[in-house]
Amino acid sequence: MHSKAVVVISRWQPEAWAQELRALMPGCDIRLFPELGDPTDIAYALVWRPPAGLLRSLPNLRAVFSLGAGVDHIFCDPAPPDVPIVRMVDPDMSMRMREHVVLHVLLHHRQLLDYRALQRASRWHELLQPAASAVNVGIMGLGELGLDCARTLSLLGFNVAGWSRTRKEVAGITSFAGEIERDAFLGRTDILVCLLPLTEETRGILNRAVFERLRRDGPLGGAVLINAGRGELQVEADILAALDRGALNAASLDVFETEPLPQDSPFWRHPRVVVTPHVAAVSDALALTRAIADQIEAFEAGKPLRNVVDPKRGY
Ligand SMILES: NC(=O)c1ccc[n+]([C@@H]2O[C@H](COP(=O)([O-])OP(=O)(O)OC[C@H]3O[C@@H](n4cnc5c(N)ncnc54)[C@H](OP(=O)(O)O)[C@@H]3O)[C@@H](O)[C@H]2O)c1
Numbered sequence: 246m247h248s249k250a251v252v253v254i255s256r257w258q259p260e261a262w263a264q265e266l267r268a269l270m271p272g273c274d275i276r277l278f279p280e281l282g283d284p285t286d287i288a289y290a291l292v293w294r295p296p297a298g299l300l301r302s303l304p305n306l307r308a309v310f311s312l313g314a315g316v317d318h319i320f321c322d323p324a325p326p327d328v329p330i331v332r333m334v335d336p337d338m339s340m341r342m343r344e345h346v347v348l349h350v351l352l353h354h355r356q357l358l359d360y361r362a363l364q365r366a367s368r369w370h371e372l373l374q375p376a377a378s379a380v381n382v383g384i385m386g387l388g389e390l391g392l393d394c395a396r397t398l399s400l401l402g403f404n405v406a407g408w409s410r411t412r413k414e415v416a417g418i419t420s421f422a423g424e425i426e427r428d429a430f431l432g433r434t435d436i437l438v439c440l441l442p443l444t445e446e447t448r449g450i451l452n453r454a455v456f457e458r459l460r461r462d463g464p465l466g467g468a469v470l471i472n473a474g475r476g477e478l479q480v481e482a483d484i485l486a487a488l489d490r491g492a493l494n495a496a497s498l499d500v501f502e503t504e505p506l507p508q509d510s511p512f513w514r515h516p517r518v519v520v521t522p523h524v525a526a527v528s529d530a531l532a533l534t535r536a537i538a539d540q541i542e543a544f545e546a547g548k549p550l551r552n553v554v555d556p557k558r559g560y
Pocket residue numbers: 313314315316342385386387388389390391408409410411412423440441442443444446447473474475499500523524525526527560
């Protein structure tokens with residue numbers, strides 16, 4: 246295996262990934278895009294937003310590793326590679342996403358936006374404090390990350406339900422599945438957390454029809470949206486309209502239709518919106534390269550790859 250080359254294709258910290266891989270796979274030829282060398286040498290690619298067509302042009306490629314949990318940045322290529330695509334599933338990634346989701350659920354549950362406004366007005370004023378057990382959190386996408394967040398929020402005392410393509414059997418978490426149960430899921434939800442992958446089926450799913458169905462008479466005085474999935478899942482004009490009309494009371498958005506978020510976006514200054522720059526769960530090279538190096542070694546020894554995505558489903 247050590248005669249084979251591994252290429253890192255990323256516009257985002259490529260050196261850090263290459264450096265870690267060189268330390269973990271000392272006999273391996275680690276190359277950094279665009280310095281591909283002889284493309285026939287390349288057996289593995291670690292990628293984030295690879296240029297369209299590039300992976301297909303590597304004739305001896307054996308597998309592709311996504312540097313993130315999502316693979317939409319690979320499948321947006323009109324000719325994606327015809328080899329197994331492995332996505333990132335790792336305790337470090339789950340830990341970071343869990344922190345982000347719990348932080349924002351608690352921020353809205355404990356009415357931090359209202360307290361910040363009161364602080365700016367130098368007003369000492371106590372708001373009603375609903376119990377977590379009176380608040381229904383609904384997680385769209387009950388996969389690796391969504392399920393982990395669901396379990397943690399349930400431990401904190403929230404009523405947690407999840408919505409996914411297929412039903413889950415998880416103690417303490419109500420599972421809704423498929424289109425047919427989506428409205429029932431939305432109708433009981435006070436805080437909607439989106440951790441769906443971006444696919445042709447989910448693009449634009451966070452839209453007016455969804456916001457209109459969320460519970461409005463819950464203890465927080467209106468529904469809240471937390472999107473930490475992908476920006477293209479949301480219709481931003483519909484979020485702004487829902488905030489105006491009261492279908493949404495507040496939102497925490499980590500991802501956007503256009504990133505970086507344009508300077509003239511109303512989200513920057515909206516008093517009911519918390520903006521973060523796509524940092525809910527960053528992929529940490531130090532933590533994640535070990536898992537990739539181990540997978541390559543096992544695959545070379547004839548073992549199957551784990552966390553391979555289904556190209557038909559797109560996630
Ligand atoms: N903002 C950030 O920093 C950041 C960081 C990491 C990840 N992410 C995003 O988080 C996403 C989720 O990651 P993950 O590891 O949890 O993915 P995952 O394990 O593949 O889980 C995806 C979940 O979504 C459900 N789903 C997919 N398509 C659906 C549909 N059409 N209708 C209903 N449910 C559907 C799946 O249902 P089944 O269980 O039935 O298959 C599954 O429960 C990633 O794709 C990525 O875009 C964002």
